[in-house]
Amino acid sequence: MKTLNSLLNDLKDPKKQSDIGYTIGTVTLLIYSKEVFTNNKDIVPFLKEVFNISYLPYIIKSRTLICAKLGRELYIMDKKEIKTINSNLLNYFEINSKNNPLSPEKKKQKKNSNDKLDTWLKGF
Amino acid sequence: MSKDGKVISFINMKGGVGKTTLCLGIGEYLANFKHKKVLFIDLDPQFNTTQSIMDLTDNEENYMEDYRHRITVRKIFEDTKTISERPKTPEREEVILNFTNEPNIDLICGTIDIIKDDTSNKSLFKRLRKFISEHKLKEAYDYIFIDCPPTISFYTDAALFASDYYLVPSKIDRYSILGVKMLKTVIDNLVYDEDIQIKPLGIIYTMRKMAETKKASEIRIKFESDSDVSNLGIFENSTTIVNDLMFGYQGNISSKYQKSLEEIERITDELLVRLSEVEIIEDDISEDTEQLT
Numbered sequence: 001m002k003t004l005n006s007l008l009n010d011l012k013d014p015k016k017q018s019d020i021g022y023t024i025g026t027v028t029l030l031i032y033s034k035e036v037f038t039n040n041k042d043i044v045p046f047l048k049e050v051f052n053i054s055y056l057p058y059i060i061k062s063r064t065l066i067c068a069k070l071g072r073e074l075y076i077m078d079k080k081e082i083k084t085i086n087s088n089l090l091n092y093f094e095i096n097s098k099n100n101p102l103s104p105e106k107k108k109q110k111k112n113s114n115d116k117l118d119t120w121l122k123g124f
Numbered sequence: 125m126s127k128d129g130k131v132i133s134f135i136n137m138k139g140g141v142g143k144t145t146l147c148l149g150i151g152e153y154l155a156n157f158k159h160k161k162v163l164f165i166d167l168d169p170q171f172n173t174t175q176s177i178m179d180l181t182d183n184e185e186n187y188m189e190d191y192r193h194r195i196t197v198r199k200i201f202e203d204t205k206t207i208s209e210r211p212k213t214p215e216r217e218e219v220i221l222n223f224t225n226e227p228n229i230d231l232i233c234g235t236i237d238i239i240k241d242d243t244s245n246k247s248l249f250k251r252l253r254k255f256i257s258e259h260k261l262k263e264a265y266d267y268i269f270i271d272c273p274p275t276i277s278f279y280t281d282a283a284l285f286a287s288d289y290y291l292v293p294s295k296i297d298r299y300s301i302l303g304v305k306m307l308k309t310v311i312d313n314l315v316y317d318e319d320i321q322i323k324p325l326g327i328i329y330t331m332r333k334m335a336e337t338k339k340a341s342e343i344r345i346k347f348e349s350d351s352d353v354s355n356l357g358i359f360e361n362s363t364t365i366v367n368d369l370m371f372g373y374q375g376n377i378s379s380k381y382q383k384s385l386e387e388i389e390r391i392t393d394e395l396l397v398r399l400s401e402v403e404i405i406e407d408d409i410s411e412d413t414e415q416l417t
Contacts, residue, residue, distance in 0.1 A: 112373035112374070113179050113372065113373055113374060113375035113376075114371070114373060116179045116184050119185055120175060120184060120188070123188040
């Protein structure tokens with residue numbers, strides 16, 4: 001997958017900016033990305049700030065459902081609204097770049113069971 | 125409210141039959157899906173139950189650096205050093221670990237170091253039962269699951285002596301029938317010597333292949349026609365081979381993967397039914413004896 005930065009850079013491109021397909025695509029890629037949002041609950045403030053939308057917990061439990069619902073919302077927006085969304089998106093990640101999960105100092109991935117095996121192997 | 129806890133040993137004299145996975149799978153399911161309070165006791169020197177729960181609760185480093193030297197099942201079996209010294213049951217917190225991220229799961233850690241312990245004092249195997257009763261653990265937990273080593277040993281005796289019930293995970297293969305036979309002998313001897321009331325809950329087939337081959341079914345039929353096996357009873361539900369339990373990032377916890385979750389759900393339901401049936405029979409028997417007296 002493209003990095004967060006290259007995704008957002010595409011949104012700055014005026015040609016792509018007015019294309020609703022890019023917005024829906026980028027938002028979907030962002031939501032599916034475990035690097036951008038480690039846990040589903042991290043998506044909640046993103047939805048609120050960028051789209052002013054909140055979903056019930058059963059939707060938040062599934063990234064697929066979030067994308068489906070959000071895609072529908074974006075689909076009925078006009079060009080002006082899409083532009084606002086695009087700039088909201090850029091703002092959101094710029095404001096949050098300090099605590100952006102992709103910034104190197106913050107990048108602390110949870111260890112999975114196979115990583116944890118190293119601790120056991122080292123111990124004996 | 126005080127609970128009416130059941131102590132269940134997961135045991136088979138044959139290794140590699142999925143004792144640990146089943147013990148963890150059912151226990152974790154009861155804790156997190158049925159909101160039961162569960163205590164695991166790891167008596168197997170391979171201590172895989174301990175490793176799995178340490179991974180689950182992100183404690184693997186704490187175990188290596190701290191717990192294994194301080195808070196393990198060894199404490200329960202510690203013998204006195206001098207003749208004049210009186211044996212003392214360790215406190216709960218000296219032995220039992222609690223976890224903030226898994227509030228319904230507690231653990232008495234195993235350790236490989238128990239193989240170095242002197243178990244020549246034959247009465248020491250009674251200590252686990254004593255620990256459970258002195259601390260009234262049956263009132264604190266709904267289920268106490270003991271993961272046993274796959275050998276005839278001091279620790280199997282300790283587990284069986286402390287248990288109300290036992291469950292036998294078994295693969296369908298040539299040597300499993302022998303494992304079950306040997307287990308029967310061990311338990312019969314213990315029942316004879318110690319006058320205990322341990323009851324079988326049945327055999328659970330583990331790691332089945334999706335489609336059973338003709339030769340496998342021959343072995344299974346032979347196995348099931350054995351009188352010891354039919355006396356133990358066989359669970360209708362079984363587990364199949366789930367690769368994720370061996371290699372998956374979520375560790376060997378059945379509820380973490382869809383296929384094993386469905387299997388463990390059905391097995392746990394069947395287990396609960398069997399437990400309630402055994403209890404009804406027990407009640408009937410005690411009523412009968414009351415009438416007689």
